Each structure stands twice: as C-alpha cells, then as structure tokens.
Amino acid sequence: MKPSIPKGTRDFSPAEMLKRNFIFDTIRAVYQRYGYEQIETPAMENLSTLEGKYGEEGDKLLFRILNSGDPFEKYRQAHLEIKNSDVTEKGLRYDLTVPFARYVVMHQNEISFPFKRYQIQPVWRADRPQKGRYREFYQCDADVIGSTSLLNELELIRIIEDVFDTLKIDVLIKLNNRKILSGIAEVIGEADKIIDITVAIDKLDKIGLEKVNKELKSKGLSETAVQKLQPIILLKGSNENKLESLKNVLKDSAIGKKGIEEIETIFNLLQSLKRTARNLELDITLARGLNYYTGAIIEVKPNDERSSFTSSICGGGRYDDLTGIFGLPNVSGVGISFGADRIYDVLEEVQGFPDFSGVSTKILFVNFGEEEAKYCLQLVERIREDGINAELFPDAAKMKKQMGYADAKKIPFVALIGTEEMKNGEITVKNMSTGEQSKVTMEILLHMIK
Amino acid sequence: MKPSIPKGTRDFSPAEMLKRNFIFDTIRAVYQRYGYEQIETPAMENLSTLEGKYGEEGDKLLFRILNSGDPFEKYRQAHLEIKNSDVTEKGLRYDLTVPFARYVVMHQNEISFPFKRYQIQPVWRADRPQKGRYREFYQCDADVIGSTSLLNELELIRIIEDVFDTLKIDVLIKLNNRKILSGIAEVIGEADKIIDITVAIDKLDKIGLEKVNKELKSKGLSETAVQKLQPIILLKGSNENKLESLKNVLKDSAIGKKGIEEIETIFNLLQSLKRTARNLELDITLARGLNYYTGAIIEVKPNDERSSFTSSICGGGRYDDLTGIFGLPNVSGVGISFGADRIYDVLEEVQGFPDFSGVSTKILFVNFGEEEAKYCLQLVERIREDGINAELFPDAAKMKKQMGYADAKKIPFVALIGTEEMKNGEITVKNMSTGEQSKVTMEILLHMIK
Numbered sequence: 001m002k003p004s005i006p007k008g009t010r011d012f013s014p015a016e017m018l019k020r021n022f023i024f025d026t027i028r029a030v031y032q033r034y035g036y037e038q039i040e041t042p043a044m045e046n047l048s049t050l051e052g053k054y055g056e057e058g059d060k061l062l063f064r065i066l067n068s069g070d071p072f073e074k075y076r077q078a079h080l081e082i083k084n085s086d087v088t089e090k091g092l093r094y095d096l097t098v099p100f101a102r103y104v105v106m107h108q109n110e111i112s113f114p115f116k117r118y119q120i121q122p123v124w125r126a127d128r129p130q131k132g133r134y135r136e137f138y139q140c141d142a143d144v145i146g147s148t149s150l151l152n153e154l155e156l157i158r159i160i161e162d163v164f165d166t167l168k169i170d171v172l173i174k175l176n177n178r179k180i181l182s183g184i185a186e187v188i189g190e191a192d193k194i195i196d197i198t199v200a201i202d203k204l205d206k207i208g209l210e211k212v213n214k215e216l217k218s219k220g221l222s223e224t225a226v227q228k229l230q231p232i233i234l235l236k237g238s239n240e241n242k243l244e245s246l247k248n249v250l251k252d253s254a255i256g257k258k259g260i261e262e263i264e265t266i267f268n269l270l271q272s273l274k275r276t277a278r279n280l281e282l283d284i285t286l287a288r289g290l291n292y293y294t295g296a297i298i299e300v301k302p303n304d305e306r307s308s309f310t311s312s313i314c315g316g317g318r319y320d321d322l323t324g325i326f327g328l329p330n331v332s333g334v335g336i337s338f339g340a341d342r343i344y345d346v347l348e349e350v351q352g353f354p355d356f357s358g359v360s361t362k363i364l365f366v367n368f369g370e371e372e373a374k375y376c377l378q379l380v381e382r383i384r385e386d387g388i389n390a391e392l393f394p395d396a397a398k399m400k401k402q403m404g405y406a407d408a409k410k411i412p413f414v415a416l417i418g419t420e421e422m423k424n425g426e427i428t429v430k431n432m433s434t435g436e437q438s439k440v441t442m443e444i445l446l447h448m449i450k
Numbered sequence: 451m452k453p454s455i456p457k458g459t460r461d462f463s464p465a466e467m468l469k470r471n472f473i474f475d476t477i478r479a480v481y482q483r484y485g486y487e488q489i490e491t492p493a494m495e496n497l498s499t500l501e502g503k504y505g506e507e508g509d510k511l512l513f514r515i516l517n518s519g520d521p522f523e524k525y526r527q528a529h530l531e532i533k534n535s536d537v538t539e540k541g542l543r544y545d546l547t548v549p550f551a552r553y554v555v556m557h558q559n560e561i562s563f564p565f566k567r568y569q570i571q572p573v574w575r576a577d578r579p580q581k582g583r584y585r586e587f588y589q590c591d592a593d594v595i596g597s598t599s600l601l602n603e604l605e606l607i608r609i610i611e612d613v614f615d616t617l618k619i620d621v622l623i624k625l626n627n628r629k630i631l632s633g634i635a636e637v638i639g640e641a642d643k644i645i646d647i648t649v650a651i652d653k654l655d656k657i658g659l660e661k662v663n664k665e666l667k668s669k670g671l672s673e674t675a676v677q678k679l680q681p682i683i684l685l686k687g688s689n690e691n692k693l694e695s696l697k698n699v700l701k702d703s704a705i706g707k708k709g710i711e712e713i714e715t716i717f718n719l720l721q722s723l724k725r726t727a728r729n730l731e732l733d734i735t736l737a738r739g740l741n742y743y744t745g746a747i748i749e750v751k752p753n754d755e756r757s758s759f760t761s762s763i764c765g766g767g768r769y770d771d772l773t774g775i776f777g778l779p780n781v782s783g784v785g786i787s788f789g790a791d792r793i794y795d796v797l798e799e800v801q802g803f804p805d806f807s808g809v810s811t812k813i814l815f816v817n818f819g820e821e822e823a824k825y826c827l828q829l830v831e832r833i834r835e836d837g838i839n840a841e842l843f844p845d846a847a848k849m850k851k852q853m854g855y856a857d858a859k860k861i862p863f864v865a866l867i868g869t870e871e872m873k874n875g876e877i878t879v880k881n882m883s884t885g886e887q888s889k890v891t892m893e894i895l896l897h898m899i900k
Contacts, residue, residue, distance in 0.1 A: 003552045003776045009492030017488040035811040035841035038467040042459030064516040068576035082522045102453045112858035126518035149844035326453045361485040391485035394599035408562035
C-alpha cells in the first residue's frame with residue numbers, strides 16, 4: 001500500500017517551489033515589461049487539435065484521455081474490432097504553441113493584433129523519462145503574432161538578455177535565419193533538399209563533420225554539393241566576418257540575401273542600443289530540428305564556466321503560418337520558450353538561487369501554553385497587519401521541536417513570550433542566524449524584521 | 451475544420467487572466483502571511499491513488515489516461531474480454547486533498563510537522579458541464595496537518611476573513627462541529643445513523659423541513675427520534691443562545707459536550723482578538739456532505755446585497771485520519787479551500803474587480819517609421835530599466851490602428867515621437883483617459899507614469 005506517482009512526474013516541495021517560482025516570476029516580470037499579456041488554455045484539447053501537429057513521433061507521445069462512462073462497454077464481449085476514436089477523443093496539451101494557434105483562431109475577433117501573449121503552463125509527453133526529461137513539465141512561451149517587423153525579433157532577444165541578466169546566468173545566444181539556410185541549399189544546387197540539409201548540419205555540434213557529410217550523401221546530395229557546403233558549414237570568425245563571407249557565397253540567391261539582410265538589421269538595432277552583442281553569435285548550422293521556422297532561429301545555451309550544461313535553455317524563431325492549420329492563413333509570428341527545468345538545474349549548478357531565508361515566514365512565536373498563546377495571538381495579528389508573514393506555533397510542544405520547526409522553514413526570527421514578557425509588554429526575540437537574543441518593543445521588532 | 455475545445459473546459463484571455471490572478475494572488479498572499487508553504491503535485495496520479503477515495507460517483511468522474519503505446523493491440527482482434535486495468539493506470543487529479551495526503555505519506559521524512567501547506571492547481575472531473583460547473587477548474591487549498599490545536603481552526607477563519615476583506619466581499623462564515631452532530635444523534639437514540647442524519651439535515655436550506663423529516667424517516671429513524679430532532683434543527687437566535695440551548699440538549703453526551711467546547715474555544719479566541727464574529731454563525735445543520743470531517747466544519751457564503759449568489763465560495767473542516775488510507779495513521783489535519791471560479795463570478799456581480807488599466811502596459815510608443823522607431827527603442831529601453839512595462843508598436847501602421855491597440859490593451863499613456871520631438875529631445879505624451887497631450891522630458895515622463 002506504499003503510494004507512488006507515475007514515472008516521469010514530480011512532486012514539488014516548498015523549497016523547490018520557492019526556486020521554481022523565482023524562475024517563473026523572473027520570466028513573467030520580463031515578459032510583462034515588454035507588453036506581453038498572459039493567457040491560459042485547458043490541459044485537455046480535442047485530439048483533432050493535437051493529432052498530426054507534432055509529426056508521427058509526436059502522435060505517439062500524446063497522452064490520450066479515455067472517454068467518460070464505460071467506453072469499453074460495446075467491446076467488453078469482444079465481438080468488435082476496437083477503434084481508438086471510439087474510446088478516446090481528448091488528449092493532454094503537448095506544447096503551448098498548438099493550443100495558442102487554436103486559441104488565436106477561436107478568439108480572432110476579440111484579439112487586437114499584433115497579439116503579444118505569454119503562457120506559463122505544464123505540458124505532457126509520454127516520452128521515456130530520464131535525467132532532465134519528464135512526462136510533465138512547464139513551458140514558458142512568449143509569441144507575437146500578426147506582425148512581420150524585425151523589431152519583434154529584437155525584442156525577444158532583449159527579453160532573453162533581461163531574463164538571464166536577472167537570473168545571473170551568462171549565456172550565448174545563437175542566431176540564424178531559415179532564409180540563409182534556403183539560400184545555401186539553393187546555391188549548392190540542392191534547393192529541394194533544404195530539410196535534409198538543415199537536419200544534418202544542425203547535428204554538427206553533436207556528431208561532427210564527417211558524420212554530417214555522410215548523412216548528407218545518404219540523403220542523396222551530390223559529391224559536388226557536399227563539397228560546396230564545407231566552407232559554409234565551417235564558417236568561423238566574428239559575426240561580421242561570417243556575414244561578409246555569406247554575402248559572397250549567397251550573392252546569387254535572392255532568399256539568401258534577404259536572410260542576411262534580416263540578420264544585419266537585428267545586429268544593427270542591437271548596436272544602436274549599445275548592446276555590443278558580445279553574447280550573440282551567428283551560427284548557420286543552427287536549425288533547431290523544427291521545420292516550421294521561416295525566418296529567425298534563436299537558441300540560447302549557458303556560457304558559464306561553473307556550468308557543465310551544453311543543452312539549450314531557451315529557443316525560438318519565426319514561423320509564417322502557424323494558424324493556417326486551423327483555418328486562419330498568413331498570420332506571421334515569432335516566439336521563444338524558456339526551459340524552466342533546465343534553467344533550474346543550471347541555477348543549482350552555479351549556486352545561483354538567492355537565499356530564501358525569511359521569504360516564507362519572517363517570525364515564529366513559540367507556544368509556551370494556553371495563556372501565552374492567547375497573548376501571542378494578538379502580537380502575531382499586529383505583525384500580519386503590516387503584511388509580514390508570521391506564525392504562532394499551534395501546540396505547546398517541546399522547545400526543541402518548535403526551534404527545529406523554525407530551522408526547517410528557515411524562519412529568521414523567533415519570539416519567546418513567557419510570564420515576564422507578558423507582564424512587561426516586551427518581546428524576547430532571537431535572531432536565528434546570529435543566535436543573538438534581545439528584549440524589544442513591538443515597534444522595534446517590526447523594524448527589525450521588515 | 452473549425453477548432454473547438456472539449457466541453458467543460460475554458461480558454462482564459464488576457465483580461466480574464468488579470469482578474470483570475472487578482473483572486474489567486476490575494477489568496478496566495480494571505481496564505482503566506484500565515485506561514486503556509488506552497489507545494490505542487492503532478493496532474494497525473496496512479497489510479498490506485500485516486501480510485502475509491504471519492505465514493506462510487508467520484509470513480510465515475512475520474513478522467514482516465516490511456517496507457518502509452520497501443521494498449522488495444524491485444525484486443526484489436528477482439529478475442530479477449532477487455533480489462534480497464536490493462537489499458538489505463540493513470541488518472542487526472544480530482545481534488546487537491548488526496549494528492550496532498552499521498553504527498554505527505556511519500557515525503558513524511560522531509561516534512562517538519564505541523565505542516566502548513568497551500569496548493570493552487572487545476573483539478574479535473576468528468577462531471578456534466580453546466581453554468582458555473584467546469585470539467586477543469588482551480589482549487590486553492592490550505593491545510594495544516596500534524597496538529598490538533600484549535601488555534602489552527604482559528605487561523606483558518608482569520609485567513610477566510612482576510613481574503614474576503616481584501617477582495618471586499620461581505621461574507622457569512624458558518625461554523626459547525628461534527629462532534630455536535632454526533633452528540634445529537636446520540637441523544638436522540640440514533641447514534642448509528644449519524645451519516646443519514648447529517649446528510650438529511652444538511653439539505654434543510656435547499657429542500658425544507660418537511661422533506662428533511664421525510665428523508666429521516668425513510669432512513670429508518672423512529673418517529674420519536676425525528677420529533678426530538680425538531681427543536682435542534684430549528685435552533686434560532688444568536689450564537690450564544692444556540693450554544694446555551696445545545697448545552698442543555700447535549701448535557702448527557704460526552705462527545706456532544708466536546709463539540710460545544712471546541713466551538714466555544716474558537717469563539718472566545720476570536721473575541722480575544724476583538725473580532726466580534728458578527729459574520730460568524732453557528733449552524734448545526736451544516737455538514738458539507740463530506741463524511742470525513744471529524745471536528746470543525748466551515749462554510750462561507752456571500753452576504754452581499756449586490757450578489758445573488760447563494761452557493762458556498764469557501765469551505766473546509768477537520769479530519770482525523772486523512773493519510774491513513776496511504777499507510778500513515780493518526781495524522782490529524784484541518785483545511786479550507788477557496789472556490790476561485792465562484793469568487794470570480796461574485797466579484798463580477800458586485801463589480802468588485804479593481805481597474806486593471808495600466809497593469810499590463812503603462813505606455814505605448816507609436817511607430818511612425820524606421821528612423822522614429824529606432825529612436826523610440828532607446829526611450830523604451832530607458833523606461834523598462836525602471837521596471838515599467840512599456841511597448842513600441844512593432845509596425846509603422848496607421849495611427850488609428852495603433853491607438854486602437856492602446857485602447858484595447860487599456861494602456862493609459864501613448865507617446866508620439868516625430869521629427870520635431872527627435873530634434874528637441876522631447877516626448878509628446880497623451881493621457882488616454884483625459885485625452886490631454888503634453889510635451890515632456892524623459893524625467894517628467896517617468897514621473898507621470900510611475
């Protein structure tokens with residue numbers, strides 16, 4: 001009868017919640033500072049909304065909800081071949097992007113475009129659980145839709161900088177543009193293989209050049225095309241140098257030149273803000289697997305000596321037709337998503353969480369018995385009136401237990417009120433970090449703990 | 451191909467999120483002020499955790515999740531009788547109490563008791579959707595477990611008062627004690643019918659005395675017992691009067707007297723805090739259907755002339771053995787839960803939501819073109835540096851569209867920067883509520899919008 005939870009899911013204890021809220025609150029505050037508004041969508045979506053949106057693999061990873069009642073009734077006697085669609089028609093949200101697209105289509109008449117929305121909610125995937133990969137996890141998305149301006153891309157990069165500045169994590173922001181990738185495919189004479197090319201070169205970091213070339217050939221790229229691709233894949237140097245080389249490579253590709261122009265516009269805007277973009281890198285191998293990006297592609301990795309993390313902690317890009325699948329074509333959008341779980345792990349590693357002592361409860365009144373407790377109640381009330389989190393231990397338990405409780409909850413001050421204090425109207429207060437003890441008035445106490 | 455969402459579920463738009471967050475933030479802040487800490491549990495629980503915990507009806511209303519892969523494979527050919535347990539072993543959280551009990555048992559060695567936890571998360575029930583009843587809705591629970599002190603009951607009542615004071619909703623807090631109900635069943639000679647009695651008299655408000663008596667008789671209560679019950683059910687007058695009458699009625703019931711004593715202790719403590727309890731009513735017909743309460747029973751209803759609401763917006767009570775089902779016996783707890791959706795509806799009715807104008811974005815910079823936008827970017831950056839939510843419209847759209855956007859988002863200030871302003875380093879700012887327009891410096895602007 002030992003209880004357990006489904007694999008890949010987690011409980012979050014108070015200590016973990018403080019850390020998680022620190023991350024969520026930071027992201028939320030920055031999103032709001034840039035004018036993004038919050039929406040929430042239901043955990044359950046119709047399967048027709050979800051299926052076919054995440055590829056074949058995604059369909060397998062959807063959590064499906066059994067219809068209510070007894071959907072198996074007619075199958076119970078086993079005379080019929082079972083049909084999934086008869087027993088399940090709802091599924092759990094797999095990401096925040098598809099529900100957002102569905103939301104925009106359903107609410108298009110209420111929305112004032114461009115729509116800058118953020119959404120911080122859990123998503124569910126029936127993936128094999130492993131370290132850092134869960135079946136329930138939070139996504140923190142911001143998207144602007146209904147505007148093609150590159151100011152949006154700029155803004156999202158600034159949001160990324162602000163979030164990681166606030167969290168005090170040094171990061172490297174990698175930037176690419178799908179149009180550059182298209183241009184490259186074009187100039188090497190393999191325009192129709194753009195997807196195979198991007199999928200392959202996206203793996204450069206992980207599998208190395210040799211295997212990338214092997215994959216390219218196996219996908220049917222000519223020897224000449226693969227050879228032409230080499231200097232482009234291996235582009236090195238500053239962003240300016242890369243752009244100069246690319247301009248030369250892509251001089252005959254209209255779409256390639258457009259991609260370069262977009263990247264340059266973003267770099268120039270950042271420069272005009274005196275952001276030297278030292279943490280921003282043009283990386284033309286970046287494709288982020290996802291095939292729906294049509295313009296900017298963004299990925300963020302920790303760039304911190306103290307962190308061993310190499311996986312991305314934020315990513316996004318521009319897509320030209322997200323809502324088309326739901327009947328609203330030609331709505332361009334650009335968005336990013338922060339990986340809260342990975343950011344949590346990075347912050348643990350670099351010891352980047354602030355000290356949460358006193359964030360929950362500021363002061364605990366020890367309970368010495370009925371009379372004392374009744375007296376303390378009024379003091380606690382007074383303290384709470386000032387908006388300060390305060391507690392009276394509910395039972396007249398042993399001193400050791402009550403002090404242990406204060407320790408466990410990281411409560412920085414403990415008040416001890418006995419007969420003498422009650423007589424003199426004083427409060428004996430103990431500073432739990434220094435061990436110092438003093439007798440004070442309520443006024444001074446409020447001053448101390450504020 | 452028109453998208454839709456499952457019945458009984460909802461999207462929440464930015465305007466709704468502001469209102470919902472106002473409610474959640476209020477409840478959260480009050481919980482924290484009293485030393486409650488937050489936990490979160492996964493949306494999915496093992497069916498073994500959920501099943502049998504909410505009665506037969508509850509089992510029917512659980513949303514079950516289909517096992518991953520193809521759980522129907524072996525049934526596809528229809529030679530076997532289908533077994534539910536073969537195809538589903540997880541379900542969606544039905545309330546926050548059972549997952550909390552499960553949490554406490556699994557984490558008992560990390561918890562410093564008494565454990566004061568709060569939890570604000572959605573729950574799912576396959577109930578028939580109707581006005582005010584959804585298949586996905588939020589619960590806002592606070593419980594203390596591991597303490598039998600009545601100071602906890604007092605504290606929860608104070609929390610209820612603080613939450614509704616902050617929300618500016620006048621409420622009536624009804625209080626009862628299961629021990630009083632037990633005492634009554636005892637003195638009328640029907641101690642073993644305590645459940646039938648409480649279930650019946652709980653309905654007094656809804657179905658009236660005659661039908662209550664009919665139900666009592668149908669459950670096998672003797673005519674004498676029903677007659678003896680009449681003056682008790684119809685107890686009127688002040689709390690003090692009711693308590694005096696009850697003391698007389700229950701003078702021969704040890705458990706009944708204990709119940710009276712508990713209620714009196716809570717009343718006395720409230721009085722010692724100068725809370726006259728004018729909004730607190732002893733109601734011995736209150737049983738809250740739920741049969742697991744063993745001490746205090748609490749229910750809150752709006753008591754506001756402007757509101758037509760008669761259903762409860764908060765409720766709770768003490769239970770003596772919540773975690774026993776998961777193998778940890780004799781842990782007493784007491785808790786409450788706020789009904790956020792109903793509170794939302796009451797606040798709408800009494801027009802109790804604050805003005806959210808400027809809560810999202812404080813100022814919008816109109817975009818007159820590339821050069822102007824580039825110039826404005828720096829001003830927006832400066833404003834955001836001060837932590838103020840600010841936006842630059844991303845496209846050089848028509849003035850009407852940009853102003854409409856500010857209106858729709860309830861942005862209180864709009865900045866207009868043209869060639870002249872750029873030359874003079876001034877900002878033309880329009881107050882959207884007064885229509886007033888003035889030329890100011892950044893310093894003055896910051897002062898205006900802060």
